[in-house]
Amino acid sequence: MTRLVEVPAQFDDRSFDQFAGAFAEANKDAERLLFDAHAAEWASPYGLVGLLAAGQAARRGGSAGAADRPLLTAPTNPEVLSYWTRAGFFREAAELFEIHGKVPRAKAAEHSDVLLPVTPVRAAEDVHAVVSKIQQRASAILASELGLDPKATMGFAMALSEACQNIVEHAGTGGWVAVQAYHWRRKLARRVVVIAVADAGVGFRHSLEPTQSKRFGDRWGDAAALEAALVQGVSRFRDPGRGQGLAGIRRYLVRWDGKIAIRSGTARIAIVPKWDEDVPLKDGLPPFPGAQVLIIIPEQGSTEP
Amino acid sequence: MIQYIDMHAVLQQSVSSLYTDLVTRPTGRVVRERIEQAIAGLGGAEGAGGAGGAGGAGGPDGAGEMTIARIDFAGVGCIDYSCADEIVAKLLRDRPAVLVLSGISEGHREAIEPVLTGHGLAALIERADGTLDVLGAKGAAAALLDELVARRCAARRPGGTYALTLA
Numbered sequence: 001m002t003r004l005v006e007v008p009a010q011f012d013d014r015s016f017d018q019f020a021g022a023f024a025e026a027n028k029d030a031e032r033l034l035f036d037a038h039a040a041e042w043a044s045p046y047g048l049v050g051l052l053a054a055g056q057a058a059r060r061g062g063s064a065g066a067a068d069r070p071l072l073t074a075p076t077n078p079e080v081l082s083y084w085t086r087a088g089f090f091r092e093a094a095e096l097f098e099i100h101g102k103v104p105r106a107k108a109a110e111h112s113d114v115l116l117p118v119t120p121v122r123a124a125e126d127v128h129a130v131v132s133k134i135q136q137r138a139s140a141i142l143a144s145e146l147g148l149d150p151k152a153t154m155g156f157a158m159a160l161s162e163a164c165q166n167i168v169e170h171a172g173t174g175g176w177v178a179v180q181a182y183h184w185r186r187k188l189a190r191r192v193v194v195i196a197v198a199d200a201g202v203g204f205r206h207s208l209e210p211t212q213s214k215r216f217g218d219r220w221g222d223a224a225a226l227e228a229a230l231v232q233g234v235s236r237f238r239d240p241g242r243g244q245g246l247a248g249i250r251r252y253l254v255r256w257d258g259k260i261a262i263r264s265g266t267a268r269i270a271i272v273p274k275w276d277e278d279v280p281l282k283d284g285l286p287p288f289p290g291a292q293v294l295i296i297i298p299e300q301g302s303t304e305p
Numbered sequence: 306m307i308q309y310i311d312m313h314a315v316l317q318q319s320v321s322s323l324y325t326d327l328v329t330r331p332t333g334r335v336v337r338e339r340i341e342q343a344i345a346g347l348g349g350a351e352g353a354g355g356a357g358g359a360g361g362a363g364g365p366d367g368a369g370e371m372t373i374a375r376i377d378f379a380g381v382g383c384i385d386y387s388c389a390d391e392i393v394a395k396l397l398r399d400r401p402a403v404l405v406l407s408g409i410s411e412g413h414r415e416a417i418e419p420v421l422t423g424h425g426l427a428a429l430i431e432r433a434d435g436t437l438d439v440l441g442a443k444g445a446a447a448a449l450l451d452e453l454v455a456r457r458c459a460a461r462r463p464g465g466t467y468a469l470t471l472a
Contacts, residue, residue, distance in 0.1 A: 154412030241390040248386035
């Protein structure tokens with residue numbers, strides 16, 4: 001028997017909990033999953049890397065055999081299909097899913113708003129490649145279109161590096177990163193650059209449990225783990241220099257009025273700028289494996305919602 | 306003696322000649338170990354070399370050797386917080402050393418300064434004109450300058466700036 005997981009028509013961080021709920025329900029037993037994206041109208045980088053993480057978590061039997069892979073029906077809308085292809089989604093999805101539907105053979109975009117197509121992150125070497133590529137491609141857009149000081153490009157690369165290292169050091173498995181610039185009509189009516197990182201690894205609670213759970217006592221859980229990591233800057237390592245990464249990302253985002261949100265397990269934490277209405281901490285969400293990070297840097301100037 | 310470290314050369318020797326960025330902890334660890342070898346006089350780093358006589362800088366009373374390393378960041382793209390901690394902070398945490406950073410961009414400084422401040426450590430920045438600036442925790446930075454002056458490794462210039470007296 002195959003269980004259906006519907007991919008939201010507008011698939012981004014806001015609809016991700018709906019997707020996670022459907023995934024958690026369908027993934028309760030060991031049945032094969034079918035991710036149905038045929039009606040997808042739009043997906044953010046967060047949606048795309050999150051879908052890959054779900055595909056990774058839904059693999060059965062621990063092998064790469066076709067029968068162990070979940071199914072995925074590709075979007076039918078040609079424009080959506082074209083964007084998912086340009087964003088590099090299908091290149092990564094081909095290894096994780098048995099894909100149904102026509103998928104264009106076009107290569108991932110080299111000159112577009114896709115600053116970094118969906119890229120796997122498994123080791124430190126991958127982080128080097130990501131940072132190198134983003135500096136070549138992003139500096140012009142960050143400076144000319146977002147109005148960031150050209151010096152901010154290096155900070156952007158640092159933030160991206162630290163977000164990716166979270167996978168390498170804590171997830172216990174590989175993950176994906178994608179970076180895109182787009183005009184965010186819904187929220188800000190201005191351009192933004194979005195970094196999305198997702199994995200289906202052990203998540204923050206499991207990673208921090210050996211060193212932090214006693215300190216939190218009964219409060220310990222996904223929300224407490226996220227709070228410890230993002231707000232208190234703690235790490236699973238006892239080395240006093242650890243925990244610099246997320247703290248550094250926070251400093252960068254405060255300076256450029258940006259936002260970070262991290263979802264792990266059943267909780268989601270966010271550092272919320274004035275222009276956003278998100279809540280700082282949500283608990284009791286549908287469970288989803290690993291960690292998913294969203295970083296948004298808006299065009300500089302007035303960011304009144 | 307001031308040990309000269311060409312960070313870009315050490316990086317390329319440590320990871321890949323394709324990359325110019327100091328990112329990730331594993332990279333930082335390898336780079337730091339090469340610098341440590343160079344400081345210890347083992348010649349581990351291709352981009353390392355000594356200047357001046359042998360040994361460290363002794364105190365005014367002749368006691369207490371101090372290692373001074375001039376680390377040139379020219380040619381290094383980005384440095385992230387993890388690498389800054391793994392290289393700069395750990396070099397200072399684990400031994401009595403003075404790090405003089407040159408070729409530093411504002412982006413490099415943004416990553417290194419909070420890491421040093423968080424550990425209560427300080428390093429020096431050598432500007433293109435040879436004057437010194439401090440980086441890191443205020444108290445540690447003031448103490449560092451005082452010690453260098455006391456050891457006659459640095460001197461106050463007219464106008465109140467400081468510069469190294471050693472080559």
